Amino acid sequence: MTKIFTLLLSFYLTFFFCQKVQLKQITDSSQIFKGEIAGVPVTLQLHYDGIPDCNLYQHFVDGWYYYDKYQKKIPLTGLYDYGKLSLYNFGPKHQQNSKQFKEKIKSPQDVEKVAEMAKALTPKETILFGQYQTQENPIPGSFYLGNKDKVQPAKLFTGNDMIYRYNNYLILPNNKRINTFDVINLYGGNELISYVSGEKGNRVLLYFDHSSNLNACGRCGASEGEKGYRVLYFTKDWNYKHYEEFLTESCLENMYDTTQIKSKDGKTIQYKIRKSDSSPSHTLTVDLKNASVIKSK
Structure with a gap:
């Protein structure tokens, strides 16, 4: 009986720890x-x-x-x-x-x-x-x-006939996955930072750094790009709901000279962001461990 219980526990733990989130970047x-x-x-x-x-x-x-x-x-x-x-x-x-x-x-x-x-x-x-x-x-x-x-x-039979694609696949528990190309934008450049699960659902924190414009001859085409964080929200069963985006640098928004302060324990980063074309000066507090971003004045 003990052997059977140990075996079942082993299967359960194997299944539980396989329920992780991954991000794979594939350019098609x-x-x-x-x-x-x-x-x-x-x-x-x-x-x-x-x-x-x-x-x-x-x-x-x-x-x-x-x-x-x-x-x-x-x-x-x-x-x-x-x-x-x-x-x-x-x-x-x-x-x-x-x-x-x-x-x-x-x-x-x-x-x-x-x-x-x-x-x-x-x-x-x-x-x-x-x-x-x-x-x-x-x-x-x-x-x-x-x-x-x-x-x-x-x-x-498609809604998008673009041939060249920066695919960022989020591999999720329950054999699910989403492509940021489809739900966020065409630019890719995402990096998985952390994810958390709770009674109200699940969250995934991404850092992004990508080109401002796929037309290199257009406005901001040769810029340092768009940078910041995205928080993706899911149900408890890992069904995608929506995302929030928080810029830290942007050519398109004329957002530069951002300062950042890391906490001593390395768990949070605070960004002091100057006034841009579309938003007043503000502060972003990024909780790297708990996959959250708080915006304040």
Whole structure:
């Protein structure tokens, strides 16, 4: 009986201590999408293939698509532009024309003429998604065969067709996980500090340090970035509820010259934050052990 009790206790402790929170950073440069063309199921795999200028929201893509029934890969090349996907198959000269297509696009002004530049290379097929940037799920699109005026409806079964992604996966107890790319923002740069559980739910404390702007040529694109803390709130069963964000430095908010004081025991950090573009001067007290941040005057 004692042996059985010891064994059960061992299983319980093993399960209990496995219920930890982890954060994994994975940068994706390739995505697989499911969709339809003229009501027929298709699969697309698209890869990031560099940027024309200095804006990660505008990048080249290469890949293929196939009709699920036949699974014969048809090559694609094109451009992602702030949610708009323009994809082309150039037929027998696909590799040659794909290279010419990319060589012609070197600036944001060229990106605006992508349809005109592609048409000059006589694409065999054209697939356009998200051209009206309406944030729909599924994402609507159009399929064109050659230069014919006849168009077929198309769609992607997703609400986000961005190819290059900074994924930060929070691995949670009860076989759950969330991606900060989906629930916070596209920038990644999160670091797990601590987490706590209580009768009213669970909390996770993250520190973040990421670029201010994925367009390096835009405002704050070359800045030191956005820094601060986030507290994520969950139910007792680790269902995500919401998060709070506390900036300590920011180019976008003109928040600089922050001073910090660490407690002798290393359990808390106090930040004295000067007046910024959107908030008066204030103090943040970060409890590293208890996964909390208190804002005060």
